[in-house]
Amino acid sequence: MDFLRPVTWEQALAYKAERPEATPIQGGTDVMVEINLDKGRPAALLDLNPVAELTRWSTEGTEIRVGAGVTYTRLIAELGPLLPGLAQASRTVGSPQIRNRGTVAGNLGAASPAGDAHPPLLASGAIVEAESVRGTRMIPITEFYTGVKRNALRPDELIRAVRIPAAAGPQYFSKIGTRNAMVIAVCSFAVALHPGERRVGTGIGSAAPTPRRAPEAEEFVAAALDWEGRSPLDPGAARRFGELVAGAAAPIDDVRGRADYRLHSLAVMARRTLGWAWNDYTGRGPA
Amino acid sequence: MRVNISVNGESMAADDVWEGESLLYVLRERLGLPGAKNACEQGECGSCTVYLDGTPVCACLVAAGQAEGREVITVEGLASGGELDEVQRSFVEAGAVQCGFCTPGLIVQAHSLIESTPGVPADAEIREALAGNLCRCTGYEKILDAVRLAAVRKHQP
Numbered sequence: 314m315d316f317l318r319p320v321t322w323e324q325a326l327a328y329k330a331e332r333p334e335a336t337p338i339q340g341g342t343d344v345m346v347e348i349n350l351d352k353g354r355p356a357a358l359l360d361l362n363p364v365a366e367l368t369r370w371s372t373e374g375t376e377i378r379v380g381a382g383v384t385y386t387r388l389i390a391e392l393g394p395l396l397p398g399l400a401q402a403s404r405t406v407g408s409p410q411i412r413n414r415g416t417v418a419g420n421l422g423a424a425s426p427a428g429d430a431h432p433p434l435l436a437s438g439a440i441v442e443a444e445s446v447r448g449t450r451m452i453p454i455t456e457f458y459t460g461v462k463r464n465a466l467r468p469d470e471l472i473r474a475v476r477i478p479a480a481a482g483p484q485y486f487s488k489i490g491t492r493n494a495m496v497i498a499v500c501s502f503a504v505a506l507h508p509g510e511r512r513v514g515t516g517i518g519s520a521a522p523t524p525r526r527a528p529e530a531e532e533f534v535a536a537a538l539d540w541e542g543r544s545p546l547d548p549g550a551a552r553r554f555g556e557l558v559a560g561a562a563a564p565i566d567d568v569r570g571r572a573d574y575r576l577h578s579l580a581v582m583a584r585r586t587l588g589w590a591w592n593d594y595t596g597r598g599p600a
Numbered sequence: 601m602r603v604n605i606s607v608n609g610e611s612m613a614a615d616d617v618w619e620g621e622s623l624l625y626v627l628r629e630r631l632g633l634p635g636a637k638n639a640c641e642q643g644e645c646g647s648c649t650v651y652l653d654g655t656p657v658c659a660c661l662v663a664a665g666q667a668e669g670r671e672v673i674t675v676e677g678l679a680s681g682g683e684l685d686e687v688q689r690s691f692v693e694a695g696a697v698q699c700g701f702c703t704p705g706l707i708v709q710a711h712s713l714i715e716s717t718p719g720v721p722a723d724a725e726i727r728e729a730l731a732g733n734l735c736r737c738t739g740y741e742k743i744l745d746a747v748r749l750a751a752v753r754k755h756q757p
Contacts, residue, residue, distance in 0.1 A: 344663075
């Protein structure tokens with residue numbers, strides 16, 4: 314095994330072009346588990362920790378550009394007001410020690426269907442900034458996940474940043490697990506209201522081969538909500554929203570939970586998070 | 601490969617390090633510092649918690665090469681001049697140690713909480729801070745007592 318240690322982004326891209334089989338490592342919270350438990354042995358590790366620019370985030374117009382080295386801990390501390398859905402999801406990642414090392418870009422690189430960052434990225438309509446020596450690609454999040462632990466990155470590409478629209482309305486994340494820490498999601502859900510466009514974004518986690526949106530549920534509820542008059546959420550519409558979200562999922566039975574439990578809990582989480590978000594939007598306070 | 605790390609204030613070098621090796625393995629097996637414990641090797645248990653550039657992390661999830669040129673403080677580095685650190689003393693006095701295997705990780709994580717919190721942290725804050733450290737003996741109550749005791753001693757000496 315080789316250990317590659319670029320100190321600039323250009324060096325990192327050059328290494329990845331030369332050694333496309335190298336596994337990028339940032340926080341190590343996925344990559345090192347694989348190595349420690351001998352589940353896989355990369356040909357080379359490409360350590361991105363020394364590339365200082367990756368640890369920065371910036372505001373670009375209405376987008377927040379989060380560098381690939383920004384940890385969950387920093388995202389929670391610094392980006393809560395701008396990216397509330399992603400910050401909520403980040404709070405549920407692992408433990409403090411894991412959040413001190415883990416990154417959203419690492420979550421994307423691993424592309425586990427259970428990754429906590431995915432649902433809010435889908436609900437917000439994020440863009441993955443992928444780069445190689447050949448140039449930059451802006452990959453819409455809906456095109457990024459291609460299979461279980463597979464993504465749209467080409468072998469010579471690295472994730473440089475994630476671009477996420479700053480929240481234009483309330484956002485919520487919810488997750489089912491056996492306790493409040495160190496939980497891989499049984500399933501998870503994120504909702505984002507986009508009042509300017511009268512649109513609702515959704516993201517489903519751990520209930521299909523890839524994280525995915527629930528397009529029918531989004532369309533149904535965007536039309537059902539009283540954006541102008543801000544009247545209370547109709548309980549029937551909220552229930553229907555939940556059913557449509559569950560209908561968009563394709564879960565399996567596995568060690569963490571059964572498919573029918575996942576469908577049931579998704580419907581409940583979708584209904585509840587929508588209720589919380591709508592109450593915020595209409596100024597009614599907590600449900 | 602050779603890895604150079606500042607450990608507990610001392611420059612150290614480890615040779616013949618395998619590229620896939622963890623910082624934990626380097627500390628325990630190459631540098632003779634067995635304080636950080638090796639249990640789950642997947643970040644679940646927190647018993648290998650050390651400071652990396654001032655931030656508590658699971659040493660089992662840091663690749664050895666990632667620690668090159670950085671500063672590591674292990675549980676061995678908390679005591680000074682033969683005197684236990686306040687957190688260590690509080691764990692002993694509160695009876696927060698039973699088999700002791702989880703203790704080094706808990707002490708480093710609790711140390712970080714107390715250093716970064718002005719005043720005595722609320723129980724919810726302590727529980728959240730220690731959520732990634734598993735103990736199978738104590739039931740955690742004595743550990744909470746120890747953390748509160750250490751925080752009181754630090755902030756109301």
